[in-house]
Amino acid sequence: MVDVLALLAGLGLGWTIALGVLAESSGSLSATGGLLTAAGRIAGLVAAYSMVVVVLLVARVAPLERAIGQDRLVRWHRKLGPYPLFLLGAHAILITLGYARAAHDGVLHQLWELIWTYPGILASAVGAILLIAAGVTSYRKARRRMKYETWWTVHLYTYLALFLSFSHQVNTGASFVGHSTNRAWWTALWVGTLAVVVASRVGVPLWRSLRHRVRVVGIHPEAPGVVSVVLEGRRLDRLPVGGGQFLQWRFLRRGEWWQAHPYSLSAVPTSTRMRITVKDLGDHSQGLAAMRPGTWVAIEGPYGAFTPDTRRTDKVLLVGAGVGSTPIRAILEDLPEDTDVDVILRASDAPSLVLRDEFAEHLHRRRGRLHEAVGHRDRVPLDAAALGRMIPDIADRDVFVCGPDGFTEAFVHAARAAGVPRDQIHHESFAF
Template structure:
């Protein structure tokens, strides 16, 4: 590292460590608070009802955590990275799914035993009460969202459709809050528990509104992003150059991405995560996309001067997270975009090796730029072509070791199709590359 960049990187790492400790402490303290609140409320009418009450508290707490994940708080994003947060979002969603099944089941079983009637009769009986009905509707919507988010169903949906379905989350939140107002008992023990509970939810909802609405609106009003140029990179790939005011105040870094909308040329709910394909310079931003979904396929038709609405920057796939002096950048297909930006980043010091996996040389997007950048910084660029098969595994451990003999002493950045990324990460584990040196961006973003 150069003496100019080292202090900034070290300060970033220190702030990251502080942020991670604070986030873990926040989670632990809230889990403990729920247990204290449950104990203070005392048992319900029977054991089944008591279990249902505890599960309901955890369901509400996990929903609040999910809102904070969806809010994309900058501190959390910088500390863990959007790829890891998206994985947590998925696991949190599955936790909510099981709690949504378990909480009402135990509550209804408890009331059924108390009233001496069958489970189904109790469902009909309680559904006549509006607060309970709201909770049932919220539970049903959660089941729909989670069902459509599993991999089998997800593969059949376009990104835009999947993203639109996730707007049901906001309906669920509204119904869930109303259900808690009328049905919550454990957090109504005293003023302290009420202040804590509604303080937590106010923080979660406030973070969501600020992160997903207020801050993006303010930023886009300030920067006034516009399309400056549209450049065809290949038959199915296009780059969009975006300009605006005071872009240096976005504090974007090479390797990060934005959520892009193009008002007037796409529906307002159509949004896609596209990485910056060039290091930001304070004057312009560039995204490069392959025409797969509705939004990306229509980019080449954007007129010059079209308005651009962007949320971000997001992601921890940056040079600031390096731990070693040398680096390997591994890309597959259109996953080359953040890798190309990183190769241009002045903060990425030390020797660099680039491994670019494509079916054929004709599929290698931005190859000319990569070669020029590699020449300027004396990096090694390997173009890995051919069809993967039993006789050719480009990212097998022995192959990686042959291409980069000192790979265990380098940071490794990986971005590409999920099967390729999984294969690379598996090989890195088998080569015993320390996990702190491995940085992956899979774009598993969920709405």
């Protein structure tokens, strides 16, 4: 899947560059400012194509998310995201310099002329500002200082930015003016991207929400600062969801209906019930404990590749730290009955072992084993030596781990040191 996508993306990039090159002639290149203008046009084309790829990576296409995993797609999105912005900057600078040299004009005056007299340039400039805002808020330091809702809203403007820039591309781009085939291909690319985004982010979620008619029926405390939200609906067992996956939840109440938040299922859905278990981390999660039963819920998903389907053996170690135990609980329920299961639950104190009694009940029925690692990590380490004593055959098991990023990274390192092959370690980051 990854190789096929990379091939298609590479072919598209090659054709995009070819559009820019073929639009030039020896006369245009040798004219005053011609090389600068040509380079600017190619930079603009590549920037636009790159933005399409960056958007599609996080378009929430369910088969893509299931095959690759949302965390990998988001990681690729973050790595590629800055390059369209750099190319947009190069496009604006090179085009302005090229036009200024051709007109024997000053750079600032030429920039003013471009913005106010050329069709679509002003809208594109506004779009570029919106894209820069989305890019700046994606940097880790900026993201940590922002509420999820603010970050999410800023990123919605990415779609507006792309819309504003499209008319400028096809109406003034040298590769498209007078070239109907090129224009048709470029339009199909952008309209196709729009169709994928609308279908994945609006169409399918709307259809599933109307079909399953999910609403809140109960709120139950599970641990200090942790509550389970019990939801009721129709034909919920027909959702194409596996243990360990998550959905985007939109609770339809005043002031929050427009916000979607990612929460993992903490139990495999039945025909009429499903459940999420959430820790109070501020922002949206803080208000879930006070939510009224009867609140309607719109759903989007499921997403993620953190499921039992990825295991390679019939022996499994499940590891959950804090509220990270919730998808682990769903994975445990979704494993075949003949699976040999060990579970490690990590918490700073016993009351913080989320869903501990449910784990114990399931493992007793399965004849599995529950290990509780309670206390400060210095006193109760989960290093390679400790894992070897706790799970002597750990190297023969598939390991599923979920928890805070720091814990997950450290545990993966310990598991590798304990002999677990890399392809038998499964984890997925749920951070955005």
